[in-house]
Amino acid sequence: MADDDRCQCRIIHEERVDGARRMAPDAAEIERVAYFFKALADTTRLRIILALAHGEMCVCDLAAFLDVSESAVSHQLRQLRQLQLVTNRRQGPVLYYRLLDDHVSRVADMALQHIRE
Amino acid sequence: MADDDRCQCRIIHEERVDGARRMAPDAAEIERVAYFFKALADTTRLRIILALAHGEMCVCDLAAFLDVSESAVSHQLRQLRQLQLVTNRRQGPVLYYRLLDDHVSRVADMALQHIRE
DNA sequence: TTAATATCTGATCATATGTTCATATATAAT
DNA sequence: ATTATATATGAACATATGATCAGATATTAA
Numbered sequence: 001m002a003d004d005d006r007c008q009c010r011i012i013h014e015e016r017v018d019g020a021r022r023m024a025p026d027a028a029e030i031e032r033v034a035y036f037f038k039a040l041a042d043t044t045r046l047r048i049i050l051a052l053a054h055g056e057m058c059v060c061d062l063a064a065f066l067d068v069s070e071s072a073v074s075h076q077l078r079q080l081r082q083l084q085l086v087t088n089r090r091q092g093p094v095l096y097y098r099l100l101d102d103h104v105s106r107v108a109d110m111a112l113q114h115i116r117e
Numbered sequence: 118m119a120d121d122d123r124c125q126c127r128i129i130h131e132e133r134v135d136g137a138r139r140m141a142p143d144a145a146e147i148e149r150v151a152y153f154f155k156a157l158a159d160t161t162r163l164r165i166i167l168a169l170a171h172g173e174m175c176v177c178d179l180a181a182f183l184d185v186s187e188s189a190v191s192h193q194l195r196q197l198r199q200l201q202l203v204t205n206r207r208q209g210p211v212l213y214y215r216l217l218d219d220h221v222s223r224v225a226d227m228a229l230q231h232i233r234e
Numbered sequence: 235t236t237a238a239t240a241t242c243t244g245a246t247c248a249t250a251t252g253t254t255c256a257t258a259t260a261t262a263a264t
Numbered sequence: 265a266t267t268a269t270a271t272a273t274g275a276a277c278a279t280a281t282g283a284t285c286a287g288a289t290a291t292t293a294a
Contacts, residue, residue, distance in 0.1 A: 012175045012211060012240095020168040020182045025229060030160050030167075032232045033225070037158040042252075043151045050147075051137040058129045059271060065137045072253055074272055093261045093270045094129060103231040107224060108150070112142060114220040115149045129270095159282075176241060189283055191242055210240045210291045 039083050040108060044068060045076050048097075052086060053105035056098035156200050157225060161185060162193050165214075169203060170222035173215035 025033070040046050047066055051057060059077065063070040077097060080086040085104050088095045099105060142150070157163050164183055168174060176194065180187040194214060197203040202221050205212045216222060 012177050016172065016174055017178050017182045019171065020174065020178075023171050024164060024167060024182075029229065029232065030163060033228045034158055034160045034163050036228050036232055037154050037163070038251095040154040041151055041158040043147050044252080046147060046151050046154070047141060050141060054136065054140055055133065057133055057137065060129050060269095061134050061137075065134045065141075069254075070271070071255080071273085075252075078272080090261090095271065103227070103234070107227050107231070110220070110224050110227065111150045111153050112146065114224070115146065115153060117220070155281095161282080186284070187241070188243090188285080192282075195242080207291090212241065 035083060039080060039085055040104070040111070042076070044072065045080060046108065048073070048076060048080065049085065049099065049104050049108055052097060052099045053102070053108070056089075056096045058094045058096050060094070062097070152200060153202075156197060156202055157221070157228070159193070161189065162197060163225065165190070165193060165197065166202065166216065166221050166225055169214060169216045170219070170225070173206075173213045175211045175213050177211070179214070 024030075040049065044066060048062060051062065051065060057065070059070055059073055062077075063073045066073060077086065077088075081088075084100055086097050087100050088097045090096075141147070157166065161183060165179060168179065168182060174182070176187055176190055179194075180190045183190060194203065194205075198205075201217055203214050204217050205214045207213075
């Protein structure tokens with residue numbers, strides 16, 4: 001188990017470990033950030049977010065664009081909704097989805113720049 | 118299967134679907150970005166990156182800071198290495214890890230700001 | 235060379251996750 | 265009311281993934 005495997009050695013830089021502990025965000029924040037990144041860590045959701053960055057689309061549009069089933073899109077949109085990344089407005093039977101704010105797309109763009117560097 | 122479930126309806130906004138297709142990064146880029154975000158989508162790796170943003174640490178330090186086994190840290194560091202997010206220098210038997218550049222930590226900081234908003 | 239420390243690696247296992255399928259809900263039209 | 269369209273949802277299944285365990289490698293000291 002982890003205890004047996006854990007470092008029995010002197011800790012090389014105790015002050016760095018303490019420093020890291022002091023600087024680190026608390027566990028709750030870390031988890032929320034990890035969930036945020038999970039939203040972007042799937043190609044389907046990532047493409048949804050990048051597409052919605054240019055304007056709202058309905059589920060039907062997204063399914064056509066992504067070339068996946070509407071059910072799959074709907075499941076992913078639910079996740080993005082729960083994470084407060086997208087929202088929708090209804091017009092008749094059609095739901096138009098859009099980004100809730102531009103934070104996500106800005107982060108996604110930064111990542112794109114990074115891998116293109 | 119997906120074909121049966123796919124949208125048989127008129128595509129609500131054909132020009133939007135085409136627009137999204139034109140604006141979208143190609144599949145290879147999308148995948149690389151998704152992998153980049155996957156690196157940040159796990160609390161252990163996220164904490165490693167945030168810690169290394171303040172300076173290099175050895176595996177031993179990281180295991181102590183994270184309170185996980187050294188084996189687990191080593192596995193995660195390998196992933197981060199393969200993704201070109203961290204690198205290391207050897208000093209005797211000790212490997213000191215550091216971020217390869219500050220892109221990752223800047224993205225992580227943006228995400229932190231986002232969830233704190 | 236032998237022993238000890240620091241790290242790595244492959245296999246395994248349990249959990250998480252994305253898609254599919256079948257079905258349900260909601261709105262609009264007939 | 266009935267039918268059709270648009271979307272949502274739950275269960276099931278197959279794959280991906282993170283941690284653990286056992287053992288390997290690399291460096292240093294004795």
